Amino acid sequence: MPQYAALFALSGAPGISAAALARSCLVTPQAMNVVLKNLEERCLVERTPHPWHRNVLETRLTGPGRTALAAADERAVAIERRIAGEFTVQERELLRSLLGRAVAAIRGAGSA
16 A cells, blocks of 8 residues: 555655655655565656755656556556445545544644
């Protein structure tokens, strides 16, 4: 799941730093570095020095990374559809609301 989250976030923000990617995926920078190391070893991402900030590495998806993300997206959509099929429209709306509150609480915990 963390690898999928990282690939997904990178697809929308190419060149993002590991620290920013960690914040986006709601994990620690240390955890994100482990995820990125694994993805880089599998040639799914590439990390290059930022042109102005030499201590910052920009991270981007590679061609195989985009392919892996597309395959993971297909699987995720299938799972989401199966889950959605188990709930009524009203139950799905309630679930979205509850999950939204949970996410807000998690994000708020970082500022407390």
